[in-house]
Amino acid sequence: MDTPTIPSPPASPASVPAAPPGPAEAPVGGAPHRPLGAPVSTPPAEKTYPPFPLDDPAYQVFIDSLDYLKAEDIARVEDAFAYAEAAHRSQRRISGEPYITHPLAVAGAVAEWRLDATAIMAALLHDVLEDTGASKAELTERFGKPVADLVDGLSKLDKIEFSSYQEAQAENFRKMLLAMARDIRVILIKLTDRLHNMQTLGSMRPDKRRRIANETLEIYAPIANRLGLNKVYRELQDLSFMNLHPMRFNVLKKAVKAARGNRRELLTRILDGIQERMKDRHIEAQVFGREKSLYSIYKKMVEKRLTFSQVLDIYGFRVVVADVSTCYLALGALHSLYKPLPGKFKDYIAIPKANGYQSLHTTLIGPYGTPIEVQIRTEEMHHLAQEGVASHWLYKEEADGSSAELQNQTHKWLQSLLELQNTAGDSAEFYEHVKIDLFPDEVYVFTPKGKILTLPKGATAVDFAYAVHTDIGNRCVAAKINYELAPLRTELQNGDQLEIVTAAHANPNPAWLSYVKTGRARSKIRHFLKTQQNEESAALGERLLNQELKSLGIEPADVPAAAWDELMRESGNKPIKDIYADIGLGKRLASVVARRLMSREENAAGGDTLRPGPIVIHGTEGMAVTFATCCRPIPGDPIVGSIRKGQGLEIHTHDCPVIRKSRRLEPQKWIDVEWAAQPGKLFAVPIRVEAQHQRGVLAKIATEIAEAGSNIENVSMEESGGGLYTSIHFTILVSHRVHLAAVMRGLRHIPEVIRIIRERDGDDPHTTAPFSPYVKH
Incomplete structure (x- = not known):
């Protein structure tokens, strides 16, 4: 098409921002940032450069690629280019090129996907808010709100640069994904931006190249894969590999080139054989070879510890046919040509991948025993496999059905990101959850009604439960896998059918965090x-505060509302429940809060205070009250409590050897506690039984423990006395001290038992415990 006339931007500062003063250099992804506290130096005089020539071949190719847009949209794109070129005119890339070449390349890549004029304009302008003096208001006035919002979304991603600080990286990652959730074009532009930066990393220092390459491999490549952008995904991986391990990259590149020559005759023979078989079966098909990416070859060598010569499937073949039914006809034709490798067939047409990818995969045994990977797909599937979510724009006339389904799947994933953001505690936690979902080596499982769910490899029944519904996950107690009961931690396999068993009063177990795989479940x-x-800590904190108020002679109900209002204002408008939780978690002292409420600080050491009554412990308080593992207190033991900051109230026995020093030196940290009349749970108690080393003695002891109404939670054994005796360590569950006494009484009647001791950390094994050890004479 003819070279358009580019309107010159107005010369007023209000319309065309001046480039920021400073070195003629712009880093990857944004402008340099001055570290906090660094001295501000006088900037050097700004350099001036001539305008970017409109007859430059790169610009001409870009304009020619816009032939799918309307004339008025092309004019808007030209105006955006003029604005961006003027704004960046005083800047140069590290390589020395005009900075505008970067936005131009990004916009050109976006145009290849046939995105709309708004996205192309945003690509041209994506750095003006960060690197120049432009404002969002100016962009809104000149180019409209949709363009300004896209540019603003892209710019926010770079306000916190990736660095060695994980929190900064996590925050940037969070902002990027949330911007993507609002408008998918944000991430499409961002990925083309990162791809061009990776293609031009050569001018940067080696340490920066490695840092940016690592970020790309860890974050941007997986996002491209999750969105089905296969071409971008593969190129980002290879470019990252090249910059992280340049020597390995070059050695592998030479090896692949050599292998390509050595295997040419074999590959030609296989290709001709496939084409001939398709003709024999009257199947119209495009057949072409494909070469594995260097990074995927390298990854396979590392993961499976193979040499290059052992990686036989460097080359594969792709068969593209007219429709789905022909895919299966082509599969049958191939299996009659070469024998299929058992267990290596995957039907991604019937069950697409999470990113919308569809194909039939099969591995055949070719000539000389060479394994051949073949993918069979339709033309529409091929477009989706290459361009993923971008195919919505690129092939929307030919692929409306599949593209709409892919858009729907992508939308669901983006909504799940917003849900994760709402439940994650901070950016680092959000980053951790989403990274898990960005590396999905999937398994496909079925609900009882036949619905297919896609989960990452290694996912468990708990992951499945949370994938179905949050309430199902929170209340699950067991799972039926293929109609048989199985533990919740069971790893799922392709094709498993699951049914989750729930209970109304069940709650999530912290141990689940050690084996769940999905970010949603975690x-x-x-x-x-x-x-x-927080709820349990708030309940404990309220009890502690009420106890303290009563010790001051004040009924909790008599505290003036104005006193609570003042306390909440001083606490940053925290609600009362949060203040209670802080007390329960040890972040605040109940005595200080009570005196602040009553303005009684002057009487803190006065004589009008009463001795606080003990806190009553039921044993069912949950995480707000913990029982020390050093002494394992049980109902009936004299006990004392200590508030541990961030962990609530910890209960010890009065004579616990671990706390003796602390109780003597810091008595103010300890609180009197006592057991409720009817505690509500079983308690684990370690005991040691020394018995003669005879056959069947363990069975006798276990039977006696069971008959006493107790249960064995753990058992271990060791020889003593030169093999004449055995020390058996049990952890048993009892309801109280009297119950423990009954268990030990029963064990005394076993003839082979010599000695019984209740064990505690810090005790000498030969000294007495709270229960005097029983020794048979």
């Missing part, structure tokens, strides 16, 4: 546990 479990801990 986030929901943590959210529940935090909420539960």
